[in-house]
Amino acid sequence: DAGITQSPRYKITETGRQVTLMCHQTWSHSYMFWYRQDLGHGLRLIYYSAAADITDKGEVPDGYVVSRSKTENFPLTLESATRSQTSVYFCASSEVRADQPQHFGDGTRLSIL
Amino acid sequence: QKEVEQDPGPLSVPEGAIVSLNCTYSNSAFQYFMWYRQYSRKGPELLMYTYSSGNKEDGRFTAQVDKSSKYISLFIRDSQPSDSATYLCAMTLWQFYFGTGTSLTVIP
Structure with a gap:
């Protein structure tokens, strides 16, 4: 039962670089989500997807791009990384509806120097 | 005003104590209420x-929802060192x- 797998678990990069965080789920859940978690802010939604080829913005989408060509994969790309994007990023999925319980991966800890 | 308010703690208790964790919310339309546990460096x-007001019990854990007061609680009985974590309401x-x-x- 692999669930949700995020890669890499840790990443260090420099400002201005492009970086892609990967998320893969084995449940065939319809909905997938990307969050960032920062001290004092908790979990903030970046983007979500209701199905393959359907994505929408969350609370903090600026500077991020997503795609979902296959149900099981939902990569998150920082097109030109900034220091303010240093954070822990979590991918999550829910089975059929966006308000059903979400199941999380173990996160990617991203540092931008 | 934030939609959901939760005291960040930290909370420190001796083993065996009853723990009470709480959240308040502002939107009376909220339908589903959840508690998540997050260990360090984990999701x-x-x-x-x-879903509804009232209590739900699962082993040592009890979730309580009071929609009239817009208040939810998680109680942990006989707390264990393995319960040490961050608890998120949702x-x-x-x-x-x-x-x-x-x-x-x-x-x-």
Whole structure:
């Protein structure tokens, strides 16, 4: 039962670089989500997807791009990384509806120097 | 005003104590209420999931929802060192609204 797998678990990069965080789920859940978690802010939604080829913005989408060509994969790309994007990023999925319980991966800890 | 308010703690209790974790919310339309547990360097994992007002029990954990007061609680009985984690409340309308989490340490 692999669930949700995020890669890499840790990443260090420099400002201005492009970086892609990967998320893969084995449940065939319809909905997938990307969050960032920062001290004092908790979990903030970046983007979500209701199905393959359907994505929408969350609370903090600026500077991020997503795609979902296959149900099981939902990569998150920082097109030109900034220091303010240093954070822990979590991918999550829910089975059929966006308000059903979400199941999380173990996160990617991203540092931008 | 934030949609969901949660005291960040930290909360430190001796082993065997009863722990009470709480969240308040402002939107009376919230439908589903959840508690997640998050260990250090791990993702949140679902602990409890309720729809209506009242209590739901699962082993040592009890989730309580009071919609009239817009207040939810998680009680942990006979707390164990393995309960040391951050606890996040969450509630939903068409999307999730998370609390910022309460850090709990159970001291052996």
